[in-house]
Amino acid sequence: METTFAIIKPDAVKAKNTGKIIDRIEQEGFNIVGMKKINMTKNVAELFYTVHKGKPFFEELVDFMISGPCVVLALQKDNAIKAWRDLMGATNPEKAEANTMRKLYGTNVGSNATHGSDAPETAKTELTIFFQELN
Numbered sequence: 753m754e755t756t757f758a759i760i761k762p763d764a765v766k767a768k769n770t771g772k773i774i775d776r777i778e779q780e781g782f783n784i785v786g787m788k789k790i791n792m793t794k795n796v797a798e799l800f801y802t803v804h805k806g807k808p809f810f811e812e813l814v815d816f817m818i819s820g821p822c823v824v825l826a827l828q829k830d831n832a833i834k835a836w837r838d839l840m841g842a843t844n845p846e847k848a849e850a851n852t853m854r855k856l857y858g859t860n861v862g863s864n865a866t867h868g869s870d871a872p873e874t875a876k877t878e879l880t881i882f883f884q885e886l887n
């Protein structure tokens with residue numbers, strides 16, 4: 753079993769899509785091993801997205817992530833990292849496959865409803881930032 757890190761981003765929380773996304777996560781066979789609703793601080797958002805520092809959208813991205821509460825999750829399943837990335841769909845909701853989280857609930861490449869770790873190392877780093885209690 754693998755554990756990945758997921759976020760229901762502020763746009764999806766604001767739009768009251770939290771329940772629908774959590775329902776789908778459970779329907780798809782993930783075990784939710786950690787979950788909490790948080791207000792991300794600017795420092796944490798900058799740390800979390802440090803790989804994108806210097807890119808033109810970095811400030812917009814950080815401002816978006818601190819624009820309202822989000823829900824952070826630790827999700828367990830066989831091949832959880834790929835399974836959750838597949839369920840999320842492409843970064844740009846317009847390019848995301850039908851029935852994916854980003855297609856269903858995303859608005860544009862910035863406001864795209866969900867986050868998911870992209871590799872085992874990033875999953876570990878991201879889980880450590882938000883779920884010290886799971887270590």
Ligand code: IDP
Binds near residue numbers: 809813867
């Ligand atoms: P990912 O979330 O699918 O892994 P990344 O390329 O890692 O995509 O980008 C991280 C996040 O930054 C995206 O989910 C999206 O919210 C935001 N982002 C990426 N590219 C752009 C852009 O061109 N404009 C605005 N925001 C972007």
Ligand code: MG
Binds near residue numbers: 870
């Ligand atoms: Mg990424």
